Amino acid sequence: VRTAPVALTTDAWIEIPPGGYPAWLxxxxxxxxxxxxSEIRKFEKAGYELEHRTLAESWQDVARLLARSLLRYGRTVDVAPMADSFRKQGELAGSRAEVVLCSRPGEPPVGFCLYYRCGDTVYLRAHGLDHDQLVSAAEYFNLTYYMAARLPGVRWLHAGAGTAEGKALRGATLRPLWLLDLSEDSPLAGYDEEIREHNRALLARLRDSSPVVSGALEGELWGPYC
Incomplete structure (x- = not known):
C-alpha cells in the first residue's frame, strides 16, 4: 500500500468478558x-422460540425473511436467485454457516440471524425480519446481539458497519474501517494530505453525532491516519 488509508465508516466490535453473558451485562x-x-423480558413474554440450524438446512427461510426485511426499506428483490445464492453458500460453508431462526410455537419463522464462528469470535453476517409479524419485542437485538452473547466460549462479537449508535449502546467499540488501495498506479497517489483531511472530517462528524458514538470510538486506531 503506497497511499494513505481512506476511512470509510465504523466497524463495531463487542467484547464479551471471561464471565460470559452475565459478565457482559x-x-x-x-x-x-x-x-x-427489559428488552429480553419483552422477547421472552412474546413467546418466541430460537432454533439453531445450519444455513444448508435453512436457506429457504433465510432468503424469504431477508426479502421481507428489504421490502420494509423499499427494496424489492427476486427471492429465487437470492435463495440459490444462500443455498450455494450453505453447501460451501457447511456447519460453519450457522443460523438462528425465531418463531412462535407452531408458526413459520419470523426472523433469522446468520453468523460464522471462528474460535472465540462470532461474525454476525446477515439478519432478516418479517416486520408485519412482529410484536415490538426488541426482536432484532434479541435475535442478534443477545443470542450471540450467550453462546458458550464467545469473547468477541463482530457486528460490522452501520448503525453505530445502536451498536455502541450495546457495548460496542467502534474501530475504523479502511479502504486500502493495492494498485501500483493508484489514483490516490500524491493525495495523502487530502485523504488525512477526509479522515479527520469523518472522525469529527462521528464524534459530533452523539455522546454515545463519541465515547465508543477507539481513537488510537484513527489517529495515525488523521
Missing part, C-alpha cells in the same frame, strides 16, 4: 443493562 452502565434486561 455487568460491564455495561446500569442504565444500559436495565434497558437490555
Amino acid at each position: 455487568e460491564s455495561l452502565s446500569a442504565r444500559r443493562a436495565r434497558s437490555i434486561r
